[in-house]
Amino acid sequence: MFTRVPPTQLHDWLARFPDQPLPLVIDVREPWEVQTASIQPAGFELLYLPMGQIPSQLAALDPDRPTACLCHHGVRSLHVAAFLVNQGFEEVANIDGGIDAWSRERDPSVPLY
DSSP states (O other): OOEEEOGGGHHHHHTTOTTSSOOEEEEOSOHHHHHHOOOOOSSSEEEEOOGGGHHHHGGGSOTTSOEEEEOSSSHHHHHHHHHHHHTTOOSEEEETTHHHHIIIIIOTTSOOO
16 A cells, blocks of 8 residues: 655655665656756656656665655556555555646645646
8 A cells, every 4th residue: 555645845855864875766757848847856766757657667666665656647657656565565655646746735936737
């Protein structure tokens, strides 16, 4: 099972893993979306990996590493989070509302699109 985390509570979710590798946030949006709006990593590593590439890149991801997923509104990342859990990842979160909610709730300098 994965956790649903609003952008404003991501820091609290990340803090649950002080003795583990730096958590990973996978931005599963398409390259044009990342060019339009992106976030700055703070307390996590950020990886841009479009949703369609997740299955082929799965072996490069660490199932023991806390991993959160981000997209535009939270739907694609929800599917990726569920996929990761089904592949044996234990600590997975979906960033609810995606980068749109990130901009509205956490960092208004991130452009809306």
